Amino acid sequence: MYTNNFEKDFFWDEVKKARRIGISAHVRPDGDAISSCLAMYDYITDNYNKDGAKTVDIFSMDFSEKFLIMKNSDKFITNDDYKEPYDLFIVLDCGSIDRVYADEKIVNGAGEVFLFDHHVSNTGFAKYQVINSESASTTELIFDYFDEDKISKDCAIALYMGIIHDTGVFKHTNTTERTMVVAGKLLSIGKFNQEELIDGTFYAKSYKENQILGRALMESIMLANGKIIVSWLNRKIMDFYGVESKNLEGIIDQLRVTDGVEVAIFIYETADLEYKISMRSNGVVDVAKTAVFFGGGGHVKAAGCTMRGQLHDCINNLTLGICHQLEEHGVKID
Structure with missing residues (x-):
C-alpha cells in the first residue's frame, strides 16, 4: 500500500x-x-x-x-x-x-x-x-x-x-x-x-517484567491442533505483580516462537469486560484482517484491536476467523 x-x-x-x-x-x-x-x-x-x-x-x-x-x-x-x-x-x-x-x-x-x-x-x-x-x-x-x-x-x-x-x-x-x-x-x-x-x-527487562512474562506463558493454552497459542492476564494478576500495559512488551513475541504455532494471541484486561488484543503471525495468516474486522488494525504479521465482552467469547470470535484462514491455506483444523 x-x-x-x-x-x-x-x-x-x-x-x-x-x-x-x-x-x-x-x-x-x-x-x-x-x-x-x-x-x-x-x-x-x-x-x-x-x-x-x-x-x-x-x-x-x-x-x-x-x-x-x-x-x-x-x-x-x-x-x-x-x-x-x-x-x-x-x-x-x-x-x-x-x-x-x-x-x-x-x-x-x-x-x-x-x-x-x-x-x-x-x-x-x-x-x-x-x-x-x-x-x-x-x-x-x-x-x-x-x-x-x-x-x-x-x-x-x-x-x-x-x-x-x-x-x-x-x-x-x-x-x-x-x-x-x-x-x-x-x-x-x-x-x-x-x-x-x-x-x-x-532485550532488557525488569524483574517484575520477567515475572509477568513467566505468568503469561504459564497461563497460555494451545488451540487448533497447536496452530494457535493464546494467553491472557486480568487486572487482578497485573495488580498483583505491579505491572501496567507498558510492562507487557515482549510477551506476544515469546508466544509467537512456540514450536508449531502459526498465530499467537495475547490478551490483557484494560477495564471491566474490555480487553486489548495483540496478535502475531508466522506467515500463513494475515492477522490484520482479523484486527480490522474487530475495529483495530496493523500489519499482516502484527496487529491488534480492542474487544468487549466475556473473555471466552472474545477468544472464540478471534480464533474463528483465524481458523478459517488456516483452512484456506490447507491447514487441517479439528
Whole structure:
C-alpha cells in the first residue's frame, strides 16, 4: 500500500509557517511510535525552531521507562495539558483517527493535519498523508523527509530506535535492503553505540517484567491442533505483580516462537469486560484482517484491536476467523 498526496518541500513550508505544532502517535505507544514522535520533534526544533519562537508539543500516554534513554523523552504532554489550537498537527505511526492518542478534537482542530504511517490497514483519515506499508517502520518512512545533513545525533538515535523495535532488531520479514541502508546511514550520522541502545530498550527487562512474562506463558493454552497459542492476564494478576500495559512488551513475541504455532494471541484486561488484543503471525495468516474486522488494525504479521465482552467469547470470535484462514491455506483444523 502506498499513498502520498503532498511533496516534501510543501510539508516543510507548512512547518516554517506554523506558530504552534502538535505531534502524536497511537495509544499504548511502542518503540516506533515514541521514536517517530521524538525524531520529528528533534528535527523540527533543531532546524525550524532555533529561536524557540514556535510551540512544539508532543502528546503521549505513559510509556516504558526504557525509552527515557532518548533525548527529549521528558517533553511529552497529555491531553490535559492542551491549551489552544495548533496551526499544524502531525500524526505518526497511527492507522485511524480513533487510535491517535491526542484527542480527536485536538487533531481535527488544527489548521492542517499531516499523517505519516506504514500500516497496511490505515484508513487514510488526514488531509495530507503519506502511507507506505513497505516501510519497516514509520521512522524509516520519515527519514526520506529529512535532509541527512540536518539530522542530529539525537534525531538519528530516535530514527534508529524505531527501526530496531519494529523489525525485532532486523529479524522480521519487514526488514528490507532499504531498511538496512537507512539504518547504516543513521549509524554513520549519529556515531552512537547501537549495542547499548538495543540491549537497553529491546532485550532488557525488569524483574517484575520477567515475572509477568513467566505468568503469561504459564497461563497460555494451545488451540487448533497447536496452530494457535493464546494467553491472557486480568487486572487482578497485573495488580498483583505491579505491572501496567507498558510492562507487557515482549510477551506476544515469546508466544509467537512456540514450536508449531502459526498465530499467537495475547490478551490483557484494560477495564471491566474490555480487553486489548495483540496478535502475531508466522506467515500463513494475515492477522490484520482479523484486527480490522474487530475495529483495530496493523500489519499482516502484527496487529491488534480492542474487544468487549466475556473473555471466552472474545477468544472464540478471534480464533474463528483465524481458523478459517488456516483452512484456506490447507491447514487441517479439528
